[in-house]
Amino acid sequence: MSNNDFINKADRPVGFFDSGFGGLTVLSKVSKQIPEENYIYFADTLNAPYGTKSIRIVKKLVFKAAEILVKEDIKILVIACNTATGAAISDLRRMYDIPIIGMEPAVKPAVLDSNGKRVLVVATPLTLKEKKFKDLLERVDKDNIVDLLALPGLVEYAEKMNFDETEIISYLRTMLAKVEMSKYGSIVLGCTHYLYYRSMLKKLLPPGVKIIDSTEGTINRIKNIILENNFGAKRNKGSIKYIVSGNKVDDTEKFQTLMDRAEEESGGK
Ligand code: DGL
Numbered sequence: 001m002s003n004n005d006f007i008n009k010a011d012r013p014v015g016f017f018d019s020g021f022g023g024l025t026v027l028s029k030v031s032k033q034i035p036e037e038n039y040i041y042f043a044d045t046l047n048a049p050y051g052t053k054s055i056r057i058v059k060k061l062v063f064k065a066a067e068i069l070v071k072e073d074i075k076i077l078v079i080a081c082n083t084a085t086g087a088a089i090s091d092l093r094r095m096y097d098i099p100i101i102g103m104e105p106a107v108k109p110a111v112l113d114s115n116g117k118r119v120l121v122v123a124t125p126l127t128l129k130e131k132k133f134k135d136l137l138e139r140v141d142k143d144n145i146v147d148l149l150a151l152p153g154l155v156e157y158a159e160k161m162n163f164d165e166t167e168i169i170s171y172l173r174t175m176l177a178k179v180e181m182s183k184y185g186s187i188v189l190g191c192t193h194y195l196y197y198r199s200m201l202k203k204l205l206p207p208g209v210k211i212i213d214s215t216e217g218t219i220n221r222i223k224n225i226i227l228e229n230n231f232g233a234k235r236n237k238g239s240i241k242y243i244v245s246g247n248k249v250d251d252t253e254k255f256q257t258l259m260d261r262a263e264e265e266s267g268g269k
Helices: 003-010 024-033 055-071 082-095 107-112 125-129 131-140 152-159 165-176 192-204 215-229 252-267
Strands: 014-018 039-043 076-079 118-123 146-150 184-189 210-212 240-244
Touching (some): 014 024, 014 055, 024 039, 024 192, 024 215, 024 252, 039 055, 055 082, 055 125, 076 082, 082 125, 082 131, 107 118, 107 131, 107 146, 107 210, 125 146, 152 165, 165 192, 184 192, 192 210
Parallel strands (some): 014 039, 014 076, 118 146, 184 210
16 A cells, blocks of 8 residues: 555545434534544444334335445444444444444443443444343442433433423433432443433432443543544545435434534533
8 A cells, every 4th residue: 555545544534324313412522632634434223213213124224224334435334332342243243344343221330330330331222132231230230230211302302402491301201210319329321312311310310420421431432442443534624524315314404403502511521
């Protein structure tokens, strides 16, 4: 490979994928921390939500999405979606030879830091049912201190760009009434869409309950993969290109609004 080929390879974009807008909560941070890279974000808005579908259907959708992004000549694929990761990451890794980074609920750090309190994991119904997640629980929750709660409504709200506090707090209050919140020391956000509602959730949690997510871990893995492969961009402008499957959203302005919202929410961490 000539030096020029090598630079061209390094300058290929980093591909991001989510069922819809959830992955923007990750991309907003990644693009700040690694600004020299170009990004392509694919939102499968036509088929969102994934979390209430069957694993068979979600697998098919994720394969299609990966194909679209790989055609864009990406150098890394980031599946910024816990549900899609659980359903399809092992297959994808067999299908493609580019590095593929997935996301899973940050149960391990939450358990390690639990201090005698219980841990509540909130994620989509499908994530909580998936074998990958069950295996993770079996590995890290030896003392059975983890409880699970699905919050599918939050994905619907985020996809509609609904951030109405009264409505969403009332939804969250109803859902959290299903568990005894005083038992928990932390809550793990196991769905990228849920990060848009961090501050609303915080208002409902007893003081001292930690909100944990896996965004930073994902960013570190992206940085490491770029370093290990020595393919950090050399002459990119740090652009972001958006692709959507449906025609629900076709303007960059909406993505920017969501990226701003995601950044605001992570500021209050
Ligand atoms: N954002 C996704 C996740 O992290 C999936 C949401 C959905 O489509 O149900 O799990």
